[in-house]
Amino acid sequence: MNERIMLKVEHPWIGHAATVDVLDAMGREVFHQRIGAMSAVETIFLLPEWKDGMYLLKLYAEGQVPKITRVIVRR
Numbered sequence: 209m210n211e212r213i214m215l216k217v218e219h220p221w222i223g224h225a226a227t228v229d230v231l232d233a234m235g236r237e238v239f240h241q242r243i244g245a246m247s248a249v250e251t252i253f254l255l256p257e258w259k260d261g262m263y264l265l266k267l268y269a270e271g272q273v274p275k276i277t278r279v280i281v282r283r
Contacts, residue, residue, distance in 0.1 A: 213265065213279055215250040222246050226269040230279070233262050254281060 215228075226246050230239035238258060243250060246269065260282050267275040 211254045213252040213254065215252065215265075215267070217246050217248055217250060221267075221269055221272060222248055224269045224272070226267060226272075228252060229266045229268075231264045231266070232258075238263070 223245050226243045228239070228241045228243065228250070229237055230252070232238050239252070239255065241252070252265075258281050261280075263279045263281060265277050265279050
């Protein structure tokens with residue numbers, strides 16, 4: 209069972225501080241993490257309280273257009 213999300217980070221983001229937010233289907237924030245310097249691959253571990261379903265992952269960094277993607281959790 210894969211209990212993590214692997215984020216492949218694009219070149220302009222690498223080395224910059226960023227914020228990752230995960231929202232549930234109702235728009236509630238279920239995860240918030242500040243990353244001091246992004247690497248080429250970032251790992252987010254799924255929390256036990258995340259139920260099966262769709263989540264929105266938002267990635268923000270100063271000077272970059274925010275990235276938003278859907279994540280499906282199935283356990």
